[in-house]
Amino acid sequence: MNRIFLLACLLAPCFQQSDSDADLLExxxxxxxxxxxxxxxxxxxxxxxxxxITLTDAALSNRGTMRVTSAPKQTKSRISVENVLQATIDDLTIEYNYTLDSGESGQTKIEVMNRTYTIKFQSILVGGLCRTTLIDFKLLMEGPVKILADGGNSNKAVKIVERMxxxxxxxxxxxxYYEIIAGLNESLKKREPKLCKDIQQQDEVV
Incomplete structure (x- = not known):
């Protein structure tokens, strides 16, 4: 039986995530x-x-939208299955109230056109139960940033903010980073994705 299982592993990767698993993670x-x-x-x-200048009362005026693509990654480990995703946030906008040293005040907006992260998950058997956790999260690339201001001396405010x-x-x-991590942890806890199917099957055969 073990020989049959090993032969099957050579013919088809034992740890490759299915399309449905990738869709689930996305x-x-x-x-x-x-x-x-x-x-x-x-x-x-x-x-x-x-x-x-002094910037106060930061507020997120636009969380933007997120798009996710999958990049499945195989691992030779018999105890885990890893999956890597790329998540891009478009049009993230943060607002501040500004006060110049001269006393003039108004509001400035910082618009991040796009920001892409790599997110790595791992599914592992713990006490016979499947657990999926976030194990790595990195900023991959970042698009241009646009700075706008109104009220007071907006032109001067923009120039100063550009310098900072x-x-x-x-x-x-x-x-x-904080918002993505917090959202992911909530989503993992709420949905408890079970991506350890292949590992469980292997343990049963072996």
């Missing part, structure tokens, strides 16, 4: 992003004080 990521509730007018971002571009981008990255 759905899990997107639903986690859509369903995760953010406290209104709150982005977990701190106020920013920079020479010439790196600070704003780092903050928005931290926010997106």
């Amino acid at each position: 759905e899990l990521v997107v639903k986690g992003w859509v369903e995760h509730q953010i406290i209104p007018n709150s982005t977990q971002l701190k106020n920013v004080i920079y020479p010439g 571009h790196h600070v704003i981008v780092l903050q928005s990255r931290s926010f997106a």
Whole structure:
């Protein structure tokens, strides 16, 4: 029986995820992003004080949309199945109230055109139960950032914010990272995807 199983493994990868499994993970990521509730007018971002300007009351005016593509990855381990996805968020917009050192105030918007992450999941048997967890999450690439402002001296505000571009981008990255992770963990806990079918079958045969 063992020889038959090993021969079958040579003819067809034993650990390859099925299309339905990949679809399930894609759905899990997107639903986690859509369903995760953010406290209104709150982005977990701190106020920013920079020479010439102070940014306060950060708010997410547009969460953007998420699209996910799968990139199944095989593993030779007999105890786990890994899957890698790419998730892209389009049109993420964060707003701040600004006050210039001169006293003029208004609002500025920072629009991130797109941001792509790689997300790796692992399904593993724990005490005979299948558990799917997030094991790696990285920023892969980032599109252009657009800065707008109104009220007060908006032209000056835009120029100053452009100079502090790196600070704003780092903050928005931290926010997106937190929101994606929080949404995914909620989605995993809620749906408990069972992607250990192949491992269970192997254990039964062996």
